[in-house]
């Protein structure tokens with residue numbers, strides 16, 4: 001792997017490549033801030049542990065380009081990657097960070113962004129764990145309380161519903177991507193067809209494609225998913241190889257279409273939110 005091109009860095013295109021003066025000018029000109037929340041987590045024998053960071057980072061770069069076409073400036077905050085693992089927590093390389101650690105860090109960074117002059121911040125997730133996503137919401141709530149910045153959790157409508165949040169909660173900006181792939185009879189949730197497809201589309205050198213044909217689909221339904229979501233040793237027993245879905249069916253074109261549909265829906269939701277004040 002050392003000789004292979006690792007693909008685009010998660011810092012590419014972010015504030016980390018800008019000077020302070022450029023960031024200051026962007027904030028003054030009304031640029032919005034975009035921030036992805038991923039995790040280091042096992043992703044089967046074929047995907048890197050940073051999958052949930054690489055993918056939202058790629059999505060935000062595309063979202064920023066789509067916003068620029070609409071005349072909306074955006075600064076990408078370097079991705080947060082010490083998210084909360086519950087489901088994969090019994091696997092190696094899936095650190096169990098306490099939610100309060102993540103929420104406290106979010107509060108401090110959001111306060112700083114507010115002081116820097118940013119007035120809109122959109123936080124997105126790269127990781128499906130419910131506890132991780134509840135923590136993003138909590139960090140957004142704490143970070144924006146009593147401050148000038150309006151922060152919100154930019155999240156797919158089905159995730160908003162799963163977390164029990166109201167679609168009109170001011171701390172939430174829901175979005176709904178257009179369907180981008182065929183519907184399948186079995187669930188594809190973690191390191192399966194869609195996630196492997198998206199990694200093949202954005203970071204192909206990081207995918208262990210030689211093992212893909214040997215990965216048998218899990219063919220799980222909702223009851224299996226409920227058992228897997230109990231997490232830790234339950235998840236490891238349910239999916240000993242770490243993936244839930246059908247990685248061998250991955251197709252980079254499907255990955256490209258799904259990332260584009262999400263970026264378009266995110267840019268639309270951000271533009272609508274800003275127009276609403």
Ligand SMILES: [Zn+2]
Pocket residue numbers: 043051052126127128190191195
């Ligand atoms: Zn993932």
